[in-house]
């Protein structure tokens with residue numbers, strides 16, 4: 231379970247019945263806990279932004295694989311911006327598509343995603359059955375979660391993103407990085423965002439970080455059955 235910062239990791243940890251044990255890796259610290267039924271869960275404050283989040287997640291994945299206990303699933307979780315009116319403050323979004331919104335080239339004719347330049351990928355798709363089960367368990371809306379390296383701070387930018395990604399519900403800074411690390415090792419990925427602020431004109435007074443962290447704790451409290459019953463071969 232990869233969050234950006236320790237406050238998000240601790241909000242997730244509160245949903246687990248057992249206190250987490252710290253495991254130090256080179257470049258990452260895991261907090262190991264477990265579901266009531268026993269399945270082990272590693273919580274990682276992976277850092278802010280897609281690059282740092284990818285590096286930390288790759289470290290954790292590699293350590294688990296070398297230990298002979300590879301992960302079945304990676305979850306990117308945290309607070310995020312919500313596109314109005316579909317994703318209001320305090321609501322939850324589970325991504326059915328994890329898309330990087332600003333990886334590409336600016337041209338006179340507009341933005342070109344990196345895939346149109348002939349490189350890489352811009353979207354990862356979490357397993358459909360898991361997205362459905364998590365949305366049912368938590369009441370989350372499902373749609374695209376965008377990953378950006380620059381937080382949106384104007385109405386124009388929000389409108390441009392929405393025009394390019396009509397199914398976008400949430401914006402964060404880590405999901406695509408976490409998903410790239412997971413995909414590189416063939417591990418499925420999920421992204422869950424609790425909405426702390428609207429995507430749009432910068433207005434720090436409008437942030438509701440406490441409410442979003444509480445929504446994250448509540449969501450993970452309801453997630454155990456959906457995650458535990460999901461089998462990696464179910465798509």
Ligand SMILES: O=C(O)c1cccc(C(=O)CC[C@H]2O[C@@H](n3cnc4c(=O)[nH]cnc43)[C@H](O)[C@@H]2O)c1
Pocket residue numbers: 234235278279308309310311312378380381382383401402403404426427428429432433434
């Ligand atoms: O200074 C600002 O105007 C501002 C607005 C929103 C977020 C930030 C951050 O520095 C938070 C980065 C952190 O939180 C996640 N996050 C939360 N809201 C958003 C958002 O609207 N767009 C992108 N990321 C957001 C993000 O995943 C980072 O971990 C500053």
